Amino acid sequence: MNADHNITFETIVGHVTGELPADQSATLAQQAEANASLARMIAAIRSVITALREPQDNPTEAALARARQLIDLQVGVLPFGFEPAGLVIAELVEDTRDPSSMYGLRGEATAYQLSFEADYAEVHLHVTSEAGGNCRVRGQVDVFEPSNDDIRVALRRSGREALIETEADDTGQFKLEVEPATYDVIVSVGLRTLLVPSVEIG
Amino acid sequence: MFTAYPPMSHQQSESDADLIHGCIAGDADCWNDLINRYGALVYSVPKRLGLNDSDAEDIFQAVFSILTNRLHSIDDPQALPKWLITTARRECWRHLRRMARRDELESEANRHAEVQDDGDKALDRHVAVRSALAGLGPRCRDLLTLLFLSPGRPDYEGVSAALGIPVGSIGPTRARCLSKLLAQLHALPAAPELFPELASGD
Numbered sequence: 179m180n181a182d183h184n185i186t187f188e189t190i191v192g193h194v195t196g197e198l199p200a201d202q203s204a205t206l207a208q209q210a211e212a213n214a215s216l217a218r219m220i221a222a223i224r225s226v227i228t229a230l231r232e233p234q235d236n237p238t239e240a241a242l243a244r245a246r247q248l249i250d251l252q253v254g255v256l257p258f259g260f261e262p263a264g265l266v267i268a269e270l271v272e273d274t275r276d277p278s279s280m281y282g283l284r285g286e287a288t289a290y291q292l293s294f295e296a297d298y299a300e301v302h303l304h305v306t307s308e309a310g311g312n313c314r315v316r317g318q319v320d321v322f323e324p325s326n327d328d329i330r331v332a333l334r335r336s337g338r339e340a341l342i343e344t345e346a347d348d349t350g351q352f353k354l355e356v357e358p359a360t361y362d363v364i365v366s367v368g369l370r371t372l373l374v375p376s377v378e379i380g
Numbered sequence: 381m382f383t384a385y386p387p388m389s390h391q392q393s394e395s396d397a398d399l400i401h402g403c404i405a406g407d408a409d410c411w412n413d414l415i416n417r418y419g420a421l422v423y424s425v426p427k428r429l430g431l432n433d434s435d436a437e438d439i440f441q442a443v444f445s446i447l448t449n450r451l452h453s454i455d456d457p458q459a460l461p462k463w464l465i466t467t468a469r470r471e472c473w474r475h476l477r478r479m480a481r482r483d484e485l486e487s488e489a490n491r492h493a494e495v496q497d498d499g500d501k502a503l504d505r506h507v508a509v510r511s512a513l514a515g516l517g518p519r520c521r522d523l524l525t526l527l528f529l530s531p532g533r534p535d536y537e538g539v540s541a542a543l544g545i546p547v548g549s550i551g552p553t554r555a556r557c558l559s560k561l562l563a564q565l566h567a568l569p570a571a572p573e574l575f576p577e578l579a580s581g582d
């Protein structure tokens with residue numbers, strides 16, 4: 179794209195950003211009316227600067243905090259015995275509570291199902307509220323490829339190191355009883371570990 | 381409003397490729413910097429679809445969760461902005477479909493689809509220039525980021541202090557960097573559709 183050999187690119191940028199003195203800017207605008215190449219270049223620079231400055235929505239502090247913790251979950255703070263090398267973070271695919279809920283407690287249903295998926299397995303959690311206030315979690319781990327690996331399941335309450343752990347049976351089913359709270363769900367299948375961060379159970 | 385900027389940290393001036401490598405190595409600073417760099421872009425997707433903060437936070441976490449699993453497989457770091465926005469859109473539509481299915485709000489989902497159309501084009505243009513920006517060298521990338529992506533109107537003295545560039549060199553350097561950005565942008569396959577102003581017209 180060629181504009182005018184006497185007009186520098188810097189001058190055109192100054193015109194677009196409003197930093198060129200008014201008289202020079204007016205002259206340039208006049209020249210552009212008679213010079214299609216110059217007009218296109220002004221339009222292109224204006225369009226790119228406008229695109230760069232496109233207003234965006236700043237994430238909330240809560241959103242940032244939840245995203246930042248993911249790297250910690252990924253690298254360093256798996257409980258002893260869980261293999262970090264094969265770790266993947268599972269994605270929520272079903273939540274039968276509040277339809278707007280993905281992660282975190284929104285619903286007040288006394289029974290509901292959560293399903294999570296990673297590239298090698300699915301985890302289904304059926305949660306029911308017990309009379310005493312605790313929650314019973316009946317789970318199913320479906321490994322996509324036939325496997326004889328043992329399946330361990332642990333719930334780690336947010337901010338605590340202690341685990342509530344169990345092993346799934348031969349069909350991948352398991353049961354746990356927990357207090358209502360936010361948990362990281364950690365599932366170990368052989369040398370692979372599947373993690374679901376920040377699931378509120380209650 | 382004029383804004384003074386502190387000197388750019390090492391992390392701030394890292395390329396996307398360096399940040400991705402840092403994240404793979406478990407460097408939390410790199411992860412936080414990646415979130416800071418692209419957080420607003422990701423968060424803007426659900427917000428422009430009219431979702432509330434609570435839902436937007438869920439989608440934000442989901443996108444960055446998926447990213448943690450995909451870090452190893454990002455072949456072209458320059459494509460990261462597009463990958464992020466595509467993933468955010470997919471998560472939003474999954475979310476809206478769930479809402480529609482659950483509450484028979486199909487018409488509501490359709491309304492969201494109509495509302496977001498114009499906003500998406502602007503975001504697509506923004507993503508394209510961010511991709512082009514990621515392909516520039518650190519000096520140009522940092523300068524254009526401070527001048528056009530930072531909140532507030534840039535104070536040249538602050539930019540000079542932050543980047544170690546004499547105030548008198550900022551204008552010429554900016555022009556050179558914008559010229560390089562236009563060239564990068566011109567090479568993107570989506571450029572003709574998103575930036576018809578870049579066509580030569582010859």
